[in-house]
Amino acid sequence: MAVRNKSGADKNTRFKIDIDTLKPKDIGKLTVLNLKQEGVLIETELSGTILEVSLNKAIGPNQSTVFSMDFSGQVPYMVRRAGKNSKENVALSMAQWFPKLAEYDYDGWNAEPYLGREFHGVWGSYDVELFIDKKYTVAASGILQNPEEVGHGYSKTKKGKSKKGLLKWHFIANNVHDFTWGADPDYIHDIYPGPNNVDLHFFYKNDSEIVENWKNLQPKTAELMAFFNNTIGPYPYKQYSVVQGGDGGMEYAMLTLITGGREFDGLLGVTSHELAHSWFQHVLATNEMKHEWMDEGFTSYIATIAKNVVNKENNYFPLERFYIDYIDLALSGKEEPQMTNANRYKYNMGYEYTAYRKGAVFLSQLGYIIGEKKLAQTLKEYYSKFKFKHPTPNDFRRVAERISQIQLKWYLTDWTQTIKTIDYNIKSVINKEKTSEITLERIGEIPMPLDLLINFDDGSQEIYYIPIPLMRGEKENPYLIEWSVLKDWPWAFPEYTFKITTDKRKVSSIIIDPTMLMADVNRENNLYLSDNWKKIIIALHKLKKKSSFDNLFKLGKRFNNDHFSVITLKNNDGNSFYYAVIVSKKNIPLAVNRNKIKRRMRQAVIELYSKFDVSHSSNLFIYNSKETLEFKEIQKKISLLFKKL
Secondary structure, eight states, rough: OOHHHSSSOOOOHHHHHHGGGGGGGGGEEEEEEEEEETTEEEEHHHHHTTEEOOSSSSOOOTTTOEEEEEEEEEEBBBBBSEEEEETTTEEEOOOOOOOOOOOOEETTEEEOOSSSSSSOOEEEEEEEEEETEEEEEESOOOOOOOHHHBBSSSSSSSSSBBBTTEEEEEEEEESSSSSOOOETTEEEEEEEOOGGOOEEEEEEEHHHHHHHHHHHHHHHHHHHHHHHHTOOOOOOEEEEEEEESSSEEETTEEEEEOOOSEEEEEEEEHHHHHTTTTTTTTOOOOOOOHHHHHHHHHHHHHHHHHHHHHHHHSSSOHHHHHHHHHHHEEEEEETOOOOSOOOOSHHHHHIIIIIIIIHHHHHHHHHHHHHHHHHHHEEEHHHHHHHOOOOOOOHHHHHHHHOOOOOOOOHHHHHHHHHOBBBBEEEEEESSSSSSEEEEEOOOOSSSEEEEEEEEEEEEEEEEEEGGGGGGGOOOOOOSSSSOOOOOOOOOEEEEEEEEETTTTTTEEEEEEEEEOOOOOOOGGGEEOOOOHHHHHHHEEEEOOOHHHHHHHHHHHHEEOSEEEEEEEEESSSOOEEEEEEEETTTTTOOOHHHHHEEEHHHHHHHHHHOOOOOSSEEEEEEEEESOOOHHHHHHHHHHHHHHH
């Protein structure tokens, strides 16, 4: 793991320390003392972290055998996910603490080494007894079998029955592919009622700075679970634990280890994500080495939507940041196909953005292709059919095809096996007396069906839908107004021309994909504006000269509302509207969020300029909030400033 961390093209910032600097007593290790088959010693050979075994007796189809193993281990210093004495002083985060059986499936042996990123497990049942100092409270996968003997919040018993200062903790976890536990002498242990009689357990340090957040987290976690139950399928176990530990957030069977010293929004966000993994990984157990984008991407998709609903954030497009990040990746030159093995990405950025962001966009964009109602049905059917299995991308594709009656092989292939992109352009609009001829151009190599919104100067709207032959079908109209279905656009043709009847109306604008669910890498050419609108845009000039800023601050008038300020000054040239936007690093520390807000502010200014008589002035729009407001809210706030101007 240390070598891979150093040899990658960019540093994996998740590793906070150089593993090579650890002392021998702080380096994690597992040592197999012996392995027996039916009570007879087996010949073994250790290859890195993989134990190769030569069986005394072959196992045929539908046959079974019994293995027994003695092993010893040394708990590592907390470097990645597991270990002792975390940064938040959690004593033990015990993940990847025992030898795991490799799976043999349709693709052969899955014997990938664990390099601190992803891993793959075999379904099984765990009957585990832990003996530990009586002062420690233990959280673990499975159901505790002896709560009255233990106490520690599992029962009304305050102190457990110890022998020689040790308590025995007996856990059973059925039908899982992992077993994890954490322990600390200062854990507070709360039990909160979840949906469908599921007990939600919370383990967190007795730290006054975090207690309130962890108390508030508990009802929200119940709401999150109810959301996932309704949108995917019922959580199949009787317990789930949120445990302070680890070095970030990581999902395990029936529990998660997360760092606890967070602002509440971050705490809720990581809980939503890791809880969602109970469905997309710990029940729908895709092979994370091969298809990491399925568990991480699907989880990111559903967890973000869930948090938006449960936390009442009212974000009309909660997945926007995933699209922005994916496009950044696609244009960065660092992208690799999604089918790249999780351990073998050249760039850590490539892995992060591909697995989480591009994976989420895959699902969101599928809603654009087949319709969001069909996508919702697909997720439920996928869960019902493949729970407690190891589904592949093709398994998911076939479910979506049955539900939607649309062929999707082209989409799965182009999106996951290549780094091709989507890019469509409105090439020309020729307006005649009663008709308009519109020519579209496919620049990117991934073909997509197109939704086109056409706005006319009389305020009317029309929507046109252009399928592609590869789909062998069409989605249902998702809009509130009727649409016209045009003939298919074959992939081999780079251009597509059609005519519409306008009568006395004039086309004022055309938008490709008004939902913004299609991940077009260049949205600027998705918009056509009439000459009148172009004049408005051209009239807008950004404020660039330092002297102009100085004059604004010295002589300009300031108007405020609860989130924005504007400083305004009349121009001497008398024919131009100058503007600039400012978002301070103090209010919005993350650059990606500052840039996002700036883009939204500029768009709001451009759109509002045409509606208000504010020409012949210089204006500096200042963002005063620490919140990351959505576009509609920014537009509303800035419109109030325009009225004052």
